[in-house]
Amino acid sequence: MTDDEAFVRGLVDSPGDDLPRLIYADWLQDHNDPRADYLRAELTWAEPWKEGQPPSICARLQAMAARLDPLWVARVSRTPIGVCCDHIPFEDRGNALDAADIDRFERRHDIMLPTAYRALLLNVNGGIPDACRFGFGGHGYDGEAPLDLRWFRSLDPSHQTDCLRAPVEVLAHKTKHQTIRKYLVIADAETDRDDNTVLLGLSGPEAGFVFDRYRTRGRSFDPDELNFLCDSFIDFMSMLAPIDPSDLLFYFDSPDGL
Incomplete structure (x- = not known):
C-alpha cells in the first residue's frame, strides 16, 4: 500500500x-x-x-x-x-480492494463501473450502513413506502456473514433490438411491503442511473420492472438519510423481520 x-x-x-x-x-x-x-x-x-x-x-x-x-x-x-x-458509518465491510481487483471484475463481465461506485468499493467494499433510508430533504422515494437500506453488497463473494448476504451481481437483458443492457445489483433493501434490490445501470441510455426492484424468485430479469430512483450513484448516496433505529422496517437478526 x-x-x-x-x-x-x-x-x-x-x-x-x-x-x-x-x-x-x-x-x-x-x-x-x-x-x-x-x-x-x-x-x-x-x-x-x-x-x-x-x-x-x-x-x-x-x-x-x-x-x-x-x-x-x-x-x-x-x-x-x-x-x-x-x-452514515458502515459496519461489517468486505475485504479491502485495490484497483486491480476491480479491473479484473470489469474485464470478467465486460463492463465499466461508474467512477463514484468504484470509489465506494475502494473505500468500504460493501457493508451494513448504520440505519439509513433513501430520501433526504423530501427527495426520492414514495413516502408511503420508504426504502430502508439493509446492506451494500461486496465485490468479494466470500463476504457473506449469513445466508442472506449475496455479492455484487451483474444482470444482463437482451432487448428486442438484440442489444444487451447490463445492470449491477449493488444493495439490498426493504420497504414496508417488499424485499427490494438496488441496481446500477451499466450500459445504454440508463448507464449510471440507480433503480430498485422488487425481489422476485424464479422469474427472469425484466428491466421494465425497475423503479427509477435517481440519475447518478452520487445522488443516491447523497439521499441516504440516517434514521432512528426504532423506525426501521427490518431487523438484522431476523430474516423475516420478526
Whole structure:
C-alpha cells in the first residue's frame, strides 16, 4: 500500500474526525501536491454534516475538483460531491480492494463501473450502513413506502456473514433490438411491503442511473420492472438519510423481520 492510499484509508476509517484529513493535507503540501488545497477547502465546505445537514453545492470547490483525479475526489469528498459518507458509518465491510481487483471484475463481465461506485468499493467494499433510508430533504422515494437500506453488497463473494448476504451481481437483458443492457445489483433493501434490490445501470441510455426492484424468485430479469430512483450513484448516496433505529422496517437478526 502506498503512503497516499494509507492516508485515504485513514480518513475513510475516521468518520467525523478532522485530524486525519488535516494530517493528509499537510503531507500533500509537503510534497507540493495541489490536492492539499482541495482537501482543506472540502473540510470547511463539509462542516454542515457535523450537524446532520448536507452542505450546499460550492462552485469554487467544484472548479478545484475538476482539475484533479475524479476517482480521488470521489473517495475523499463527502456527499453530494463524493461518496465519503461521514453521516452514515458502515459496519461489517468486505475485504479491502485495490484497483486491480476491480479491473479484473470489469474485464470478467465486460463492463465499466461508474467512477463514484468504484470509489465506494475502494473505500468500504460493501457493508451494513448504520440505519439509513433513501430520501433526504423530501427527495426520492414514495413516502408511503420508504426504502430502508439493509446492506451494500461486496465485490468479494466470500463476504457473506449469513445466508442472506449475496455479492455484487451483474444482470444482463437482451432487448428486442438484440442489444444487451447490463445492470449491477449493488444493495439490498426493504420497504414496508417488499424485499427490494438496488441496481446500477451499466450500459445504454440508463448507464449510471440507480433503480430498485422488487425481489422476485424464479422469474427472469425484466428491466421494465425497475423503479427509477435517481440519475447518478452520487445522488443516491447523497439521499441516504440516517434514521432512528426504532423506525426501521427490518431487523438484522431476523430474516423475516420478526
